[in-house]
Structure formats: structure tokens, C-alpha cells
Amino acid sequence: MTIDENFELKGIMKNYLLSQKDVAKIVGVDRSLISKVLSGKRELKPEKKKILLDYLSYDSKYELETSVDYLRIRFKTLKWFEVIEDLLLMDSNLFNIDVSSMHNYNMSMSYGSIRILRHSENIDMGTLVEFNGGGCREFEQELKDQNRTWKQFFQDCFHFS
Numbered sequence: 001m002t003i004d005e006n007f008e009l010k011g012i013m014k015n016y017l018l019s020q021k022d023v024a025k026i027v028g029v030d031r032s033l034i035s036k037v038l039s040g041k042r043e044l045k046p047e048k049k050k051i052l053l054d055y056l057s058y059d060s061k062y063e064l065e066t067s068v069d070y071l072r073i074r075f076k077t078l079k080w081f082e083v084i085e086d087l088l089l090m091d092s093n094l095f096n097i098d099v100s101s102m103h104n105y106n107m108s109m110s111y112g113s114i115r116i117l118r119h120s121e122n123i124d125m126g127t128l129v130e131f132n133g134g135g136c137r138e139f140e141q142e143l144k145d146q147n148r149t150w151k152q153f154f155q156d157c158f159h160f161s
Helices: 009-015 020-027 031-038 046-056 080-087 133-145 150-160
Strands: 071-075 096-098 107-111 114-118 127-131
Touching: 009 020, 009 031, 020 031, 020 046, 071 150, 080 107, 080 114, 080 127, 080 150, 114 133, 127 133, 133 150
Parallel strands: none
Antiparallel strands: 071 127, 096 107, 107 114, 114 127
């Protein structure tokens, strides 16, 4: 984003979930000035716009690390084998059919601590993929073996659904 007539403070605040107080603190002005800018009564000086844009585009030299410890994702499909093979990229033959079930689902399969639950008739319940802490570590190893990351997996989830 450049500092010109396209600078739209209200949109920036919405996109970055910033309050007037947040913006005022970042650029070093009173909150009342930000209120006046938003109402069109005042303009934010170019150097203040630059401070805000520089702050929002800060590129850290450190990589953010995350650890998923519990995850439950529901897909609106009854085709649980497709979820296993096309999304998890795992062999469905490795999964055991379980007698017990949970969360009002009437069918379940598991591989270690990775559980796949399905309702045989209710498409709204669909197929639930559940990883507890151990399941997350097990699936993390699967992702590593597949040369994928959690981020790629989550992107694949959006494309799959």
C-alpha cells in the first residue's frame, strides 16, 4: 500500500482489527484525532500514515512456530474414505473400524489417536476428523513424511470442502 489518496484508514482498521486507541498508540497521536480522521474532519499527516503502514508491514526475521495440540474439523460429506485418502493422504486400510462412537456420530474409525467419525444418514453431521494431542503428533509425522505442513493441510481442508 502506498501513501496516497488510496489510504483508507477505516478499511485498514477493519482488516487488521484495530481500534481507534490502537491506531493512535501506533502513530503517536490522541485517539480524538483518529476519530476526526475517520469522520472526515481532519487528515492524517503523510508521516503518520507512513508510520502506520510501516508498522503493519513489519517483516520479522524470525519465523513464527505453532503447535497444534487438539483439532476437530467437520466436513459436509458422508464419504469418509475420501477424507482419509484425498485429504489426509493416508491409506484407509490402516484405519480400524471402532465399535464405539462419540459426539452423536454412529460410526467411527481410528488410526492410533487419529479418529474419523461419521453419521451414516445425517449429511449435516458429515464426517468429523478429530486429533487429540497424540493424534496431532502422529499426524504431524504423516505430514512430515508427505512433505506437507500444517499450513498446507489447512489450505487443503478449505479446498476439499
